Every structure is written in C-alpha cells, then in structure tokens.
Amino acid sequence: MERDGNGWVECDLGHRHWGLHGAAGLLIHTVDADGTLRVLLQHRADWCHHGGTWGLPGGARDSHESVEEAALREAVEETALDGTKVRLRHTFVDDHGGWSYTTVYGDALTALPTVPNEESAALEWVATDRVNNLPLHPGFGHTWAQVQLVPITVVVDAANVLGATPNGWWKGRAGATEQLGQQLAELHARTLHTPTPDDSAVTGVVTEVHVVVEGAARSAQLPGVLHEVRAPESGDDALVASSGELSKRGRLVVVTSDRELRDRVTAATEGGAAVRGARWLLDVLDQAPHSAPETGLC
Numbered sequence: 001m002e003r004d005g006n007g008w009v010e011c012d013l014g015h016r017h018w019g020l021h022g023a024a025g026l027l028i029h030t031v032d033a034d035g036t037l038r039v040l041l042q043h044r045a046d047w048c049h050h051g052g053t054w055g056l057p058g059g060a061r062d063s064h065e066s067v068e069e070a071a072l073r074e075a076v077e078e079t080a081l082d083g084t085k086v087r088l089r090h091t092f093v094d095d096h097g098g099w100s101y102t103t104v105y106g107d108a109l110t111a112l113p114t115v116p117n118e119e120s121a122a123l124e125w126v127a128t129d130r131v132n133n134l135p136l137h138p139g140f141g142h143t144w145a146q147v148q149l150v151p152i153t154v155v156v157d158a159a160n161v162l163g164a165t166p167n168g169w170w171k172g173r174a175g176a177t178e179q180l181g182q183q184l185a186e187l188h189a190r191t192l193h194t195p196t197p198d199d200s201a202v203t204g205v206v207t208e209v210h211v212v213v214e215g216a217a218r219s220a221q222l223p224g225v226l227h228e229v230r231a232p233e234s235g236d237d238a239l240v241a242s243s244g245e246l247s248k249r250g251r252l253v254v255v256t257s258d259r260e261l262r263d264r265v266t267a268a269t270e271g272g273a274a275v276r277g278a279r280w281l282l283d284v285l286d287q288a289p290h291s292a293p294e295t296g297l298c
C-alpha cells in the first residue's frame, strides 16, 4: 500500500524511529575530474525532525518495497534527481531490532542536478573530507562513521590482464587495449568492496584508474577518464614505479597476475598496496548493478 510505512515505531534499543517497516537512505556519490569524491547531502528544513542538520535523502520504506526501491523513491521525491542515472551497488544495514536503517550505495557518473523539495533547505554535493565539519543528523552521523567512503586508486597491468582474457588479443595489441580501456572506464566512480593488504575489506569508491601500457599497445586511444602510463621501455618497471608513487597518496589496488611482479610491487609500496590478479578485476567488471533486495554488506 502506498505510504503504509509512515509512522513512528519503537525499536528494541528503546529509540523512537520514523518508518513502520524500517527506513532507507541513498548514499549517492560522484567523482570530480580532479579525483575529489563527493556525496549528495540534504540540509533538512527547520520544521523537520532534527531540522537544520545534514543527512542522506531517504525515508520510510513501504511494505511492498525493497530497501533499494524505498531509498531511490524517497531520494527522487526529495531531490528530483534522475533515478535512471544512479547505479545501485551495495547496502549496509544498521539493525536495531524491530527497526532497521539501510544505507543504499549509489554511483553517479556526474554530480546530477537536483531541486530541493519542502523537506530540504538545501541539497549539496559535499566533498567527503568535509562531511564531518557539518552539523550531521544524529542517525547519519552514526552511519557515516561506518559507511564513509574511502577513495581508491586502481593500477592495471594492461598486458597481463589481456593475457588472462579469453581471446584478449584478437584485435591486436592496440585494439585489445582500447577494448579493455572501455571496460576500465566503467570502474571510475564505482563503489567497490576493496581488498586491503591484510585481506580485510573496506567499501570505497574508485577515484582514479591508472593503466600501464607498453610496446605496440602504446598507440591505443584510451577514454579520457583513465590515467595512462605509457611505458617507454619495460611495462613492469613502469608499473612498479607508479605503484610506489601512488601508494603514498592513499588506498591502492594493483592488478597483475605476474608473481614476480607482485613481489616487486609489494616491496616498492612497502606492503601498502593490495595486489590482485587479473581474475579479480575481470570478476569486478562482470558485476552488473542491481536492485534486488539483500541484507548486510554484499
């Protein structure tokens, strides 16, 4: 039934919450050309519960809706953003017993235009490193501590990945590299469960993709969103040097299946990079966005 989720409920922890069937919010992000990661936040109108604070667009789930549907519907109502331009990826559930709040991660390729409705004093794409400077809605403040997005840089050994791809070379080196480049562009601004050097995982967003190309592949035309590393001599040396530099700036995933090279990358980054094989990357590229209901970190 339309809006059958509207109402107050007391959770097992003794709080009072809005949403008889729980609530959901959309954590939608984008990445600027310079790599700045931004999330769309709503400055709540003064008359709202916790007015004047900043939080995610979202609200009560109706009984017939998935959490993804609820988050997207509420966000579209409150921001007028084009929901067809949002790719839903993961969810994070904060379960209080008798009531839960689900954060739905959404990727947007650009800072989509928004129009505030009467519940919003303002809507803003806020740089993630500024979020904690704002007066946050208490619920969002609690959630943000758990879901805050980590910027991730991915470095790809293009020749090695193509070598692991069935029929990877059928268009010749430059053509095959261009085809891989089209796929790698899809990684940009994407939510990713990211491996870490110690094999735990964080949820982050890919803010930069660096592609190392060598030999005949250097003539390939790659999408502008990718950072090209054209190796004048050895692609391996270029991959090691780039990884060493990039590991100083933040979280890094390096993709190559070459065992010897993996050891060199680990040494050059002083263990600061997660090194994964081509199979890991191909699996990530195969994962389509979804809107199916699910629970927990998927």
Ligand SMILES: [Zn+2]
Residues within 6 Å of the ligand: 011, 012, 013, 014, 015, 016, 017, 096, 099
């Ligand atoms: Zn509660």
